[in-house]
Amino acid sequence: MINPNYKILIEYFSEKRRIVITTHRSPDGDALGSSVAIFEAFKNQGHEVCIIVPNSFPDYLNFIPNSNEVIIFDQDENKAIYEINKADTFFFLDFNDYCRIDLMESYILKNNGYKIMIDHHQSPSILANQVLSDTTICSTAELVYEFLNELDFNLSLNAAIALYTGIVTDSGSFKYNLVSSRTHLIISKLLSYNINHSEIHKNLYDNNSISRMKLLGRCLNSNFKIFQDFNTAIFYLTKKDLEDCEFKKGDTEGFVNMPLSLKGIVFSALFIEHLDGIKISFRSKSNFDVNKFSRNHFSGGGHKNAAGGKVDNISLEKTLEFFKTILDNYKNELNSST
Ligand SMILES: [Mn+2]
Incomplete structure (x- = not known):
């Protein structure tokens, strides 16, 4: 302090x-x-x-x-x-x-x-x-x-x-x-x-827009991955999703918290593919430190349980693969955080 x-x-x-x-x-x-x-x-x-x-x-x-x-x-x-x-x-x-x-x-x-x-x-x-x-x-x-x-x-x-x-x-x-x-x-x-x-x-x-509901629909319906072995779940939205659903700033606020409401999930992320790169939000429960995780791998930071990050010039697909690969390094931490 x-x-x-x-x-x-x-x-x-x-x-x-x-x-x-x-x-x-x-x-x-x-x-x-x-x-x-x-x-x-x-x-x-x-x-x-x-x-x-x-x-x-x-x-x-x-x-x-x-x-x-x-x-x-x-x-x-x-x-x-x-x-x-x-x-x-x-x-x-x-x-x-x-x-x-x-x-x-x-x-x-x-x-x-x-x-x-x-x-x-x-x-x-x-x-x-x-x-x-x-x-x-x-x-x-x-x-x-x-x-x-x-x-x-x-x-x-x-x-x-x-x-x-x-x-x-x-x-x-x-x-x-x-x-x-x-x-x-x-x-x-x-x-x-x-x-x-x-x-x-x-x-x-209580002020949701229709575009927000449509984007949430995409997340829940198809753009959702659970990595059970790592107590991790993610949402992602592609450029096309944003376009189709007429994305407006603020529409995805809070989405990243939703996977954490699943039983046993301690780490969640939301990947959004914007025109100028991929923006990522991280959230965690208990001890898993997403500030450290984001600083180490996604040029970002924030707090222990809430952080942001970004990726430039790499496709969403490659970014998600990369995310999956590095999860391996945190397996013990993620499993002891439940
Ligand atoms: Mn603040």
């Missing part, structure tokens, strides 16, 4: 600042929720604030207040660069490696502004002026809550909605093993703002 110096921060923010908040590519509920909460809190204190994300986020997150104000770098590059150049303060939320903000990296690095990182991923590699990092917590939103609390900020209703969304999504609706009494205490505080939590769950989980 790394803590920032709150005394210095309080002093620093006693002057009005021009703040850019950013988060990782393909923002999820935690990334966007944390960003909006910081946005709200600092805007209400009279600072000039904007959120810039590397690329778009799924439509189902549009309900998060102020998400319509977010600047999307790859759609509005000039505006984003203008805001980055004039900023004197940066918040890096829910990521700890510049490679996760794509092209924004070079523009941000040219600016010597004050940098604050709040994150819960392993192995931070960003040098920031202030860091709040805790890899034993399930969401950045929880850290943002504590950060704002330490700075004595009053939360707005919008910020409470945003943080609740971040915690629910990154905790698998309070299911993952990093959920703690602290998580629930923060949730209890957020509920005291009279947020409509049922509405948030409805927005997040």
Whole structure:
């Protein structure tokens, strides 16, 4: 755990600042929720604030207040660069490696502004002026809550909605093993703002598109492999599946968790063949470390039980063969993880 110096921060923010908040590519509920909460809190204190994300986020997150104000770098590059150049303060939320903000990296690095990182991923590699990092917590939103609390900020209703969304999504609706009494205490505080939590769950989980259902159909029907000897199950989607089902960003959110609901399965993966390469999500139960697995073989990383990876210039078929081959090296680990 790394803590920032709150005394210095309080002093620093006693002057009005021009703040850019950013988060990782393909923002999820935690990334966007944390960003909006910081946005709200600092805007209400009279600072000039904007959120810039590397690329778009799924439509189902549009309900998060102020998400319509977010600047999307790859759609509005000039505006984003203008805001980055004039900023004197940066918040890096829910990521700890510049490679996760794509092209924004070079523009941000040219600016010597004050940098604050709040994150819960392993192995931070960003040098920031202030860091709040805790890899034993399930969401950045929880850290943002504590950060704002330490700075004595009053939360707005919008910020409470945003943080609740971040915690629910990154905790698998309070299911993952990093959920703690602290998580629930923060949730209890957020509920005291009279947020409509049922509405948030409805927005997040009862908002499926037909394309999502069709893609899930493909996964369950034909694109599904179980490697019983390794307690592993995978889904995959080809370029053709995406095209046939009219894939939209966010459609496959959560699919990777489904194989884990099978009895005895401890490791699951979802392989998606996009035009620019294969994106992979990994999930595990108990001790099997998918962060290590993805770092070792799929140029990715994340957390022990949830990680991402990618493959460029190799066919989906070859990638699945390769995956099967390396499973052999983990047979003992996978069999002792049940
Ligand atoms: Mn997160």
